[in-house]
Every structure is written in C-alpha cells, then in structure tokens.
Amino acid sequence: MPTAPEQNDDAARGAAPDAPVIEFRDVGKRYGDNVVLDGLDFSVRKGDRVTLIGPSGSGKTTILRLVMTLEDATEGYIFVDGEPLTHEERNGRRVELNKKQRKRIRQKIGMVFQQFNLFPNMTVLENIVEAPLHVLGHPRAEVLERAGNLLEKVGLADKADAHPSSLSGGQQQRVAIARALAMDPEILLLDEVTSALDPEIVGEVLGILRTIAEETDITMLLVTHEMQFAKDVSNRVLMFDGGRIIEEAEPEAMFSNPTHERTKSFLRAVLGEDQIGTR
Structure with a gap:
C-alpha cells in the first residue's frame, strides 16, 4: 500500500494511462456481525463496462454506494483515478479523508x-x-x-x-x-435502473443506456438482473456471492458456459435451464 506522500505524488502527476479508474483493495463492509463485503479486490479500467450479478444480498449495490460515498467501507481502501476516495493509509493507520477531498473526487x-x-x-x-x-x-x-x-x-x-x-x-x-x-461524469453507476419500471417500458430505458455505451467512453459499473442487457453492454461480468467475487468472465463466456457451480445455479434460475451450457 502506498504511503500518504506517495499517494499525493501520484495525485499530482495524475493516474498512469493504464491505471484503474476504480480500484478496491481488501475492502470490507459490515453491519454489526453481518459481513456484506469480505476482503474485496477488483478494478475497473477507463471505458470498461462492468456488470455485477448475483443473488439479492450478495453485496452488489453496496459496492455502488461505497463508490458514490453514500456509505463508507469498514476496512480497506477505494481509489478513483489513483486517488484515495474516503480513506488513506498514513503512518500505518487507516485515516479518513476530509469532506473537501471526497467531494472533489465524487464529482467524477x-x-x-x-x-x-x-x-x-x-x-x-x-x-x-x-x-x-x-x-x-x-x-x-x-x-x-x-x-x-x-x-x-x-x-x-x-x-x-x-x-x-x-x-x-x-x-x-x-x-x-x-x-x-x-x-x-467519468464514471456512471447504474443500480437496477429498470427494477421499478413496468415491463413494457424497460426496453426504452435500456435502449438509451446502450446508446450511451456505444457513443461515449464513459466507464460504467452496473448492477442489473437484465441479463441480455448485461450481455449487450458489458465487456466484463463479475458474479458475486457472500460478499466475494466467485467468477469473472467476458459476457459470452459467463452466460453460456460459467465455470462455478454457484454461478450456474444462479443463471439457470434467472435465464432458464436450457440457456446455460455445461463444462
């Protein structure tokens, strides 16, 4: 983990061209004894469209809320463009950043x-x-x-x-x-944006988002149960269960031939038994 001076130097120089736009390092989130995220490590690069799938309660929406600073992680660090979002390591301690710093980064x-x-x-x-x-x-x-x-x-x-x-x-x-x-924004977070809509108008909203994905280089991190939309828009899909990533793949591989048994059972429940291949 970089020290505070190293992080400040990185911030002054700007993130390296191939650096992640969003990075989670050993992030945990707990509510009392309930562990929602458990040592989460993953990153999203500029222009990526990453879809988070998994059962309710697996921690997907919590990830979006942490990036939006609507909630704070219990442990670990989140970086946006190489800069700490809410906490940094300072002299071996996890230190909360001030509101001005949070606000500046959240504007992205x-x-x-x-x-x-x-x-x-x-x-x-x-x-x-x-x-x-x-x-x-x-x-x-x-x-x-x-x-x-x-x-x-x-x-x-x-x-x-x-x-x-x-x-x-x-x-x-x-x-x-x-x-x-x-x-x-540099980053667009989408949290089940069609779940409150009547089925007949879901398509119009998904169509708008497809157009945005096709016409811009905006980085997207989305949670959805619309698997066809995830397949059309995403370049990566992460399967969550129990606050951890249990499988990661490109959409075609994830939806046709998942490798983890938990992923297979989840997708069969969502898509139907005959839609999921076996290995």
Missing part, C-alpha cells in the same frame, strides 16, 4: 438509482441543471445548452417544462439518466 461520478429521486417541485429542466449550476458552477448558458442536448438524447425534448409527477416511470428514469450525465 454519476449514479442512477432504482428509484428516480427527482426533485418533485422542480421541472425536468431544473432537475437537470441544478447540480451543474450550483455544484460545479458552470456558466448558465453552457449548462442550458447541454441540458437541451441531453433531453434530446433521451427523447424528452418536449418535456423540459413538465414536472416529474406528470411523467411515466420510464420518462422519469430517462430524466434521471440525463441528470447524471449533465455532470459530465
């Missing part, structure tokens, strides 16, 4: 939640421009232009003055995606 990260979390008292446009204006301090004209472009991208250019309550669930989730992208 956007997240779209299961629930849309839009501000009900604001219009669609106001929801999108709020953070770029007041958190990033970008010029209003620039923010408005970008917001208009994003509304076009998600197919809601005619809804700028509408309030969230007048929109369908799929439309609200598309606004939430536009709001996350308005911060121009």
